[in-house]
Amino acid sequence: MRTLLPKIKIKLLRLLKPLVQNYVPRRYILFIDSLLAFIALECSFFLINSVQGNTQVRFVLSWELAVMLGVQILSFILLKSYFGLVRFSSFRDVITQLKVTALAVFTILIINRIYYYYDAQKLILDAGVIVYGFISFSLLFFFRVLVKQVYKSIYPSKKNSVKAFIYGTDLKTLTTTEGLLSDHSEHFRIAGFIHSGKGALVNRIHNLPIYSLAELKQISKEASALIITEEKLKKLQLRRPHLVDELLELQLTIYKIAPPQNLEDRVDFKNLREVKIEDLLQRNPIKINNPKLKERYTGKTILVTGAAGSIGSEIVRQLIPFNPGHIVLLDQAETPLHEISLELKNNHPQLSFSQVIANVRNQTRLAEVFSQYKPQVVFHGAAYKHVPMMENNPIEALSVNFCGTCNLADLALEYQVERFVFVSTDKAVNPTNIMGASKRSAEIYIQAQAKNQKQTTFIITRFGNVLGSNGSVIPHFKKQIAAGGPVTVTHPEITRYFMTIDEACQLVLEAGAMGKGGEIYVFDMGQPIKIINLAKQMIRLSGLVPNEDIAITYTGLRPGEKLYEELLADKETTLPTHHEKILIAEDTNYFNKTSGVILHKFSQHIISNDIHLAFATLKSLVPEYECRQQEEQLNKKQQVS
CATH class of the missing domain: 3.40.50.720 (NAD(P)-binding Rossmann-like Domain)
Incomplete structure (x- = not known):
């Protein structure tokens, strides 16, 4: 007998396994609960009849029973007690069954009173209703406990969980x-x-x-x-x-x-x-809900430059809910552009979009794009952004970040684009590197264009470092931690402003909707974060101990790198907008004919690859730019030549 019981249990579990392995449809659970309620009613009628001395009645099928069963089934449906998975029943399900039973009992008692008032009879004695409640709840409860225990027997806890x-x-x-x-x-x-x-x-x-x-x-x-x-x-x-x-x-x-x-x-x-480290950003996330966004972007043809990058691709994703007419994805990187295109085709098959391989420095190619698609809104995110690399390749930084922006802005005017949003950076404020200076000079060009006409609304957005974007410190630290360290930080006191990609792109879309022309929108990004603290948190998130499991080393500030970033220039003031976290920076640049001549000369020097004249003109255009390191490098090259 002892050897027979385990075999019976194993066979029983094998028979039940297909039932508990899959999801049982809710209608089956409702049927089982109704069957249990029917059994509870039969038991109640039997007990009441036994108390009254009518012991010969064993099985009841009457209209009174049908009414009570109907009330119970209606209670199941109203409170949806048969929803969910029985094998995962919890205390909440117990409370739900208690509510269902109480509702049914209370309703039957009311019906009893009404029926007694008109016919001097009851469906069942009130005591029988109470007995029914206890039996019904017990059966419903133990049914769920039984299923849960059977499931646990079939799928015991794994020791390595x-x-x-x-x-x-x-x-x-x-x-x-x-x-x-x-x-x-x-x-x-x-x-x-x-x-x-x-x-x-x-x-x-x-x-x-x-x-x-x-x-x-x-x-x-x-x-x-x-x-x-x-x-x-x-x-x-x-x-x-x-x-x-x-x-x-x-x-x-x-x-x-x-x-x-x-x-x-x-x-x-x-x-x-x-x-992830993004979850530990020490400030409230910013959510924007501006009804103007739908008006600005729904049904429009929108051109996004740098569309394969982290910022550009996220701008594209956030534009989709506004149902744009057509999105033109422009980038010079073939493989990333192919990847974002595949993503859009798979996740948003209804979206109308085109992929365009082009370099923003090539005005002829850009003119073809504008002529073919006639965009109504432009988001310009294409740029060179790596500070140390641009320090060693200054003419390329100026060519892409300044001349490329000029090309797009000029074509926006020629083709009467409604809105042009330029994605800038906090490094454009009092720049100490060529990347920041190139962005600042592009800002000046955009503001000059905004001042000279009214047909196209030019807007500038300026924000800090974006967590997780291509080339940012987060993926760099992740690779170093995965390799066993060390994690390299340039200086123990270096700080940066941070935002998530999602927030950065919300700002860009919001600016594109609210801008009136020529504004620089900046973000209230809270307090700057120490990079060393960021590194330590990332190491701890990996389950390791800083300076024990993973070493942290200091490499010194890189060429053109600041200890502290700024969002507003010293001579700039800010104005509030309808959103408390978004401000408008009013700078003191005064544009006249001389400024226009300088901008034109600057562009010509860059195109002719004359780095000396380009730097001299840049210095007059952005006087706050401190370019000692670049000047030293140029002097050394001159001496060598």
């Missing part, structure tokens, strides 16, 4: 993570909760232990992951950033989880996302 703590014991956290507690995952096992508040510390939740932050430091080795809700992570980063660093120092992999969109949705381990 990751043990994780849940950060927080408040109601919102418990509601969001409830699905994780009932989920039978082969990847994660919940080891307990971390109490983060100041209130009294209870002993257990869902039969799992609760630890204080102080205890976490001692038991952190018992688990390798920490799960935190998105809302709580944002609050910690804004109000208690030091605590985030302390959690990272425990070498726990941190996962964030978003709350469900609907009450019926279930949150499970598939909703977890590993926390």
Whole structure:
């Protein structure tokens, strides 16, 4: 007999496995719940009849039973108690079944009263209704417990699954993570909760232990992951950033989880996302909701230069919801342009777009593009942006960043483009490198064009470093960490402003909609972030210890590099806009005929590759530009020649 029972259990589990392995349609769950309610009603009628002495009645099929069963089924449908997966039933499902039973019992009691008032009879004694409620709830509850236990028997926990703590014991956290507690995952096992508040510390939740932050430091080795809700992570980063660093120092992999969109949705381990450095940006993310955007971009032909780059491609993605008529993707990089094109074809097959291989320095080629597509809006993001590389190739920086911008601006006027948005940089403020100076000179040209006419609205956007963009410090640090270090930082005190790609592109679209012509829009980016702190956080996010597992070394400031970036020039003031985080920079440049002559000469010197005259003209055009390093390099070249 002892040897027979395990064999019977194995066969039974094999028979049940196909049932629990797949999702059972909701109508089947509703049918099973209704069947259980029918059994509960039969039991109730039997018990009441037994109490009344009518023991011969064993099975009841009457209109009274049909009415009560109909009420119960209607309660199931109204409260949607049959939604979700039975094998992942949790405390929330118990409460739902209790509500369903209470609603049915209360409704039947009311019907009983009404029926008794008119006919001096009842469907069933009130005591029988209460008995029915207990039996019905018990059957519904034990059915779900049985399915859950059978599923656990078929799919036992894997020994190599990751043990994780849940950060927080408040109601919102418990509601969001409830699905994780009932989920039978082969990847994660919940080891307990971390109490983060100041209130009294209870002993257990869902039969799992609760630890204080102080205890976490001692038991952190018992688990390798920490799960935190998105809302709580944002609050910690804004109000208690030091605590985030302390959690990272425990070498726990941190996962964030978003709350469900609907009450019926279930949150499970598939909703977890590993926390990235972008999530630890110490400021409130900026969201823009301007109804003018739809008016500006819907149905329009839009040209995006640098469309294969990180900023340009994100501008394209964010334009899609506004239903543009046609998007022209222009870039000189063949492979990245092909990749973004494939992405658009797969994800947005309804989108009308074209790929154009072109260099912004080639005015003839650009004229063909404008003639063929006749864009109504232009977003100009094509540029050379790597500071040290441009220091060694100054004429190329000026050729692309200044002359390329001039070519596009001139064609925008010729083809009567409605709006022209130029993507600039904070390095254009009091520039100390050729990249920043080339961008500043392009800004001056754009402002000159805006001043001289009214048919095309020229707008300039200026922002800081973009997290995760091509060539930014984030992917550079990631490669260094993956290689085992060292992570190289130029100076221990160097700081930078940061924003996410999503935020940067929202600013560009917003500026394109609100601009009236000639403005420079700047972003209130909060406080600048120390690069050394960024490096340490990225190392900790990788589960490593800075200067133990991964060394951090200082390499010294590179040519043209600043310790601190600025968003506004010294002589500039700012004006508010309708959005509190977006400001307009009013600079003091005065444009006249002389300025126009200088801009023309500057362009000619660049085209003729005369670096000496180009620098001399640039200095008169952007007097705040300090180019000592470039002048020294030119003098050395002269001496050698």
